[in-house]
Amino acid sequence: MDAVFAALGPRERYQRIQFFVLLAPYLDCTLHVVSFIFIGISIPHKCAVVPYSSLRKAKGTLSGSASKNFHTNLSVTYGACDIKVFNQSEKIYESACVNGYDYAAPKERSFVSEWDLVCDKSALPEVSQTVLVSGMMIGALLFGFLLDMFGRRPLFVVCHVLYFGVAIVTALMPNYASFVCMRFLQGALQQGIGLSSTIMLLELIPTERRALAIQASSLVWPIGLLVQVYVCYLCKDLSWRYIQLVLAGISCYSLIQFRFVEESIRWLSANNKHEEAEKLIEKAAEANGVDPDTALQLYREEQKKLLPNSQDEVKILRNEKSDDNCQGELMPRESLVVSDKVCDPQGDETETTCYPLDTAGEMKFSAFFKNRNIFIITAIVVYTWFSDNFAYVGLIRLSPFLVNDIYLGFVLGFLVEIAAAIVFIILPNQ
Template identity: 30%
Template sequence: MEEQQKKEDGLLNKEETDTLHVDQILRALNPRGRYQILHILLVLLGIPSAGFQLLSNVFIAKRVPHRCAGPPDGSGWSDIFGDTGNLTIVQGRCKLLLTDNSSVVDSAPCVYGHQYKMPENASVISQFDLVCDMDWLARLSQSMVIAGQGVGVVINTFLSDRFGRKTVLVSTSFCLLGCGLAVAYAPNAIVFVVLKFLIGGFQQGILVSKATLFVELLPVEYRSVQSWLSGCTWGFSMMLFAFIAFCFRLRSLFFQTYENDSFMDESLRWLIANGKMKQAQKVIRRIARMNKRSETTILQQIQEKLVLRKENGAEDSERPHKLVGQESCQRLSLLDVLKVKRLLFNSVCLWFCW
């Protein structure tokens, strides 16, 4: 009677799913169904937006030809050099030069600012006068993106495991949207640099949660195909980046691109591993409905496999394969990467490739 009630309610408990690997549930739900295809497309479509933020400085902080500006009324050179006589004033890139056609007699800083050969909002260089003594701020902005990535990947990895992949993905996507819009209208260079640091952190939140969600979407036998798809999408999006940057040449328009992942489901693997069985059941129902699979049939198949395991003597203390997240399993930390040789070797290879 209890088994029949479970089939009717479509509800699996934690003890049952602990005896059955999530991959078997995913296979029963059809890993090539419409649900998986839709979510794969959503994941892949979100990769370009995260990649653009990493390399955007190539375009929004591009070098702009410039020279020292002259006095507003065109007759104020005497305020700088006094009586110039027959001497010539040369408006250099970072200095005003007073020459006698053969040598430099005197020089002065660009007291009247700079003239640029492009519109002011074509680059942060021209907008914030990041030239000459201030050009280090333009270079610092990209360094802050990388620094933000380093901080973000550590924090967001923990948050993704603690609160779920979708939670981190949606929240960091909204934060990246806000920072992207704020950068487009930053009032000064300091605010611009700080926002670039935040963008680096939120960008890693998107990539970390999206990559994990993507991997957990399908059984393990599809991992190589998933890696190929994500790699090709990243490469293609970087090639597309130049064209998009050309279309949005004014930097205030360039950042206003965003994709929303709020209607994606949480990772089924994460839900089951963390004992959130009611939410996992909702996801299973949605997958079965979109893939045109009978939920009752799938639950019956799962029950049959559970019974078969018990008949084969697969007792709790003897099962070699359990889901990550069981109370009996040891929870690993970041330091375990340095302790486990295989994890350390793989990590070093990935760091080197990056």
């Protein structure tokens, strides 16, 4: 397929439009992954003042004599999470914040203060981020299969529109439980967008230049962080719900994005949708102002190489012990269809393993467990994904505390991200 893209012109108008349309969602994905730092900002607080009549000792109400001399003999200290009553120097009563909390800023400034997620509930804001990462994990597993099944473009468009909708609905949630559910959906859909856009970018670019797609995306992420801190700084005196709506509004272009993004030609080819692939090649050639005949001829020749012209071209030695597997010698190919079986090259590409078409997906998935090398590589990648995400979120969460200003701390985190992106751009090319 690289020859087809070379004939279309790797840097022409069609590829540039697709490249930027597919890169744009990386910005959206950034905004909501770390938005909890700003919409869940911790606001200084203390227990709300409680009427004296409501104060209770562990064994009953305060004595009548103490009641009469309340202002002279007793003192009440309102802490962040408790109320203490002293009779001169002796503590005679201690209680939780029975009357709620008083915050140094309006309660609606943060979902933490609005729902009183402090003191014994102080872990819940962090739990919401853990739930989001869990959604990302589920989304990565789910959408990885769906992308191969239904195509890149449908999943990309649907996930992006739903991501926009869920981001808006998140701002309207009445309680913490519903808010956490929306965060889970955001995490899952974020992976649907990220996986589909990354795969489409990789399949759009010739093999020798594929690193460009990941390098470019590594720059968009820190730019998204910078956009987020700027937007949140401008909205710092508004309710967290308004901040969430503003961040969600940045994704509004998802409603018209379907008009510009095209299906992956490689996916169409791999799924025998050759007529659609050829129409897309013609469309790309027209947009680039090149002759489509050359690209179409190369595409058709490429398809002929993937399929045998006759039974004499491929010799298959069936395994007598199993009807589902066979090994033989063949010309190096990506994948062959022989009768009712699919054959994938193994090892040095001189042998192949064949299995029925209706169980092809199952056999390919089982390779993760049957093939030792694939299993080890997969396990390492999964472990790296988990450790990287949790470490990254932890560092992002701590960055505002490096300095007294949360926004300045976030900018420092952005500078570190940019430096890392530059290193990532340089190293793969060495």
